[in-house]
Amino acid sequence: MLTRRVFFGGCSALLGATMLRGDEREPPPLGFGFSLYGMKNLPLEEALRACAEIGYDCVELPVMEAWPGDALNWPVDQQERFRRTLDETGLRLAALMENLSLVADDARHAANLKRLAAAGQVAHRVNPTGPHIIETVLGGRPEQWSQVKDPMAKRLRDWAKVAEDGYFTLAIKAHVGGALHTPEDAVWLAKQAVSERVKCAYDYSHFQLRGMDLAASLQTLAPHSVFMHIKDAQGDAARPQFLLPGDGATDYARLLQMAVAAGYRGDVVVEVSGQIHGRADYQPLAAARHCYEKLAPAFERAGVTRT
Numbered sequence: 001m002l003t004r005r006v007f008f009g010g011c012s013a014l015l016g017a018t019m020l021r022g023d024e025r026e027p028p029p030l031g032f033g034f035s036l037y038g039m040k041n042l043p044l045e046e047a048l049r050a051c052a053e054i055g056y057d058c059v060e061l062p063v064m065e066a067w068p069g070d071a072l073n074w075p076v077d078q079q080e081r082f083r084r085t086l087d088e089t090g091l092r093l094a095a096l097m098e099n100l101s102l103v104a105d106d107a108r109h110a111a112n113l114k115r116l117a118a119a120g121q122v123a124h125r126v127n128p129t130g131p132h133i134i135e136t137v138l139g140g141r142p143e144q145w146s147q148v149k150d151p152m153a154k155r156l157r158d159w160a161k162v163a164e165d166g167y168f169t170l171a172i173k174a175h176v177g178g179a180l181h182t183p184e185d186a187v188w189l190a191k192q193a194v195s196e197r198v199k200c201a202y203d204y205s206h207f208q209l210r211g212m213d214l215a216a217s218l219q220t221l222a223p224h225s226v227f228m229h230i231k232d233a234q235g236d237a238a239r240p241q242f243l244l245p246g247d248g249a250t251d252y253a254r255l256l257q258m259a260v261a262a263g264y265r266g267d268v269v270v271e272v273s274g275q276i277h278g279r280a281d282y283q284p285l286a287a288a289r290h291c292y293e294k295l296a297p298a299f300e301r302a303g304v305t306r307t
Contacts, residue, residue, distance in 0.1 A: 001191065003131035011190065015126050019104070019163060027302075027303060027304050027305070028260065028261045028265055029304070029305040029306055029307045030059045030260070030265075030266070030267065030268050030299070030304055030306060030307065031057040031094060031257065031258075031266075031267035031268065031269075031306060031307045032056060032057050032058070032059055032071035032094060032267070032268055032269075032290065032295070032296065032299060032306050033051075033056050033058035033059050033060060033092075033094045033267050033268070033270065034054075034056045034059055034060075034099065034265040034270045034283060034288050034292075035059065035060035035062070035229070035269050035270060035271045035272070036051075036059055036060060036061055036062055036064045036069075036271065037060065037097055037099030037272065037274075037277070037286055038270070038271070038272030038276075038287060038288065039064070039277075039284040040067060040068070040275045040277065040287070041284070042284055042285075043068075044061075044068050044069060044078075044082055044083065044085075044222075045081065045085045047284075048082070048085045048086060048089050048091055049089055050285055050286060050288065051087070051089075051091060052090060054288055054289055054292050055292055055296065056091065056242065056288075057091070057092060057093040057243075057306055057307055058091055058093065058094040058267050058269070059091055059092075059093060059094065059266075059269075060095050060096070060097050060269050060271075061082075061093060061095075061096050061097065061126070062096075062097040063096045063098060063118075063119045063122055064097065064098055064099045065098065065115075066181070068120070069082070069096075071096075071115060071118035071119040071121070071122045071301045072099075072114070072118045073116060074122065075292050076125070076150070076206075077096075078288070079122060079125050080124050080125070080126075083125065083126045083127070083128075086126070090125075090274075090300075092267075092307070093123075093126060093127040094131075094133070094227065094266075094267035094269050095131075095133040095134065095171065095227050095267070095269070096119055096122065096123050096133065096134045096135070097134075097135055097136070098115065098116070098119055098134055098135070098136040098137070098176060099136060099137060100115065100116070100136045100137075100139070100236045100271055101138060101139025101140065101271075102138045102139060102140070102148075102151075102155045102156060102179075103138070103139045103140035103144065103148050103151075103152065104139070104155065104157075104187055108158050109155055110134040113158060113159070113162055115223070116134065116159055116162045116163070116166075117162050117165075117166055119134050119168075120132065120162065120163065120168040120190040121166065121186075122176060123166075123271055124167070127151050131169065131195050131226075131229055132166075132167065132168035132169060132258075133168065133169045133170075133171055133226055134163075134168055134169070134170055134171065134264075135170075135171040135173055135201040135229075136140070136170070136172065136173065137173050137175045137178055137180075138152065138171075138172055138178055138179065138189075139173070139178060139179065140152070140173070140178055140179025140180070140181045141177070141178070142176075142177065142178065142179065142181050142237070143181060144179045145179045145180070145181070145185065147186070147206065148179050148190065148201075149179070149188075152179065152180070152189060153189060153193070155307050156172070156189060156192060156193045156198065156269050157192070157193055157195075158192065158230070159193070159196075159198070160193040160194070160195035160197055160198045163195065163197035163198065164195060164197050166221070168228055169197055169198075169199055170198050170199070171200060171201040171225070171226050171227045172186065172190055172199075172200055172201065173186075173200070173202075173203060173229070174186045174200075174203070174206055175206050175277075176205075176207075176209045176210060176223075176237050177237075177240070181206065181212075181237075182212075183207065183212070183216075183217045183220040184220055185223040185244070186200050186221060187200065187220060187221060187224050187226075189226060190299075194254050195200050198225040199224060199225060199227075200221055200224045200226070201222050201225055201227040201228065201229065202217075202218070202225040202227070202228045202229070202259075202264070203223060203228070203229040203230070203231070203243060203271070204217060204218075204230070204231060204249075204250065204255065205229075205230075205231045205233040205250075206233075208233050208235050208250070209233050209235060209236055209237050209240045211236070212237070214250070214254070214255060214258065215258055218255070218258045218262045218264070219258075219262050222258075222262035222263055222264040223263035223264075225264060225265050225266065225285035226266050227267065227269070228264065228266060228267065228268045228269065228272065229245065229269055229270075229271040230242065230245045230250075230252065230255075230268055230269070230270055230295070231245045231270065231271050231272070231273055232244065232245050232246065232247050232248025232249070233248060234248055234249075234252050241275065242273030242275050243273075243276075243278065244270075244272065244276065244290060244291055244292070244294075245270055245291055245295055246286060246291060246294025246295050247294070252295055252298035252302075253298040253299075253301035253302040254302075255298075256268070256298060256299060256302035256304050257302045257303070257304070260304060261303075262281065267307075270288070270291045270292075270295070272284075272287055272291075283304075
């Protein structure tokens, strides 16, 4: 039976082949999604149905420790129920979210490898047709970068082997408060893995807090990225304050246009920061609707179709 998710997956693959031939005539479609990182307290199936009803194309699934989809502790029957609900709603799974650190001792590094392998198994079980992307920040602190970048690169090569064995793509994400915190260093680090299974994830909010230019960050990072988070921010690197996307100064129509022009060909997923979803008065469904209403028109203004 041909589900909507399988159909769109095939269309995306065909479009990708067309782009490789260099004969595209219109901007490629991008998926617009919501990360379930912002819906921790909702049952996963309820969260999926809500995202579909709102109008999102895809979702991101957190598989971190102590989350509902914890890759090491999520029962297989619940994973299969999640997959069926994806099919029933017509949603796609854009990526899985982990929260691992390359700045780690040997014991923690071994535990991270185990979590990555488990996440890869979950990715294939809940999303058989792919894509199989696991995105993660990398830990550490900005002032550590020069001292830890080479050990991080060595650890990342071990991660890459797990990704190759598990047939998934690892998307590493720069973070304003992490050792990896610039677009240029993200590209450098990904290349150190010497693996097609290691790419980047783009999130302008972390660069915005450092006063970096949107166009320059996209030009550097978008061609190497397979996943994109969107949220707004205000303040600076010393006093970061994250906002819901659409509540800040970012021009998302411009971001989408420039991302496509720079070579980005993936999903664009709302991430609600822990600063927000950790508040006692946070309402996940209201937040998801708010973000959709704010950002869905940006795709139209940008002339970018959605998958």
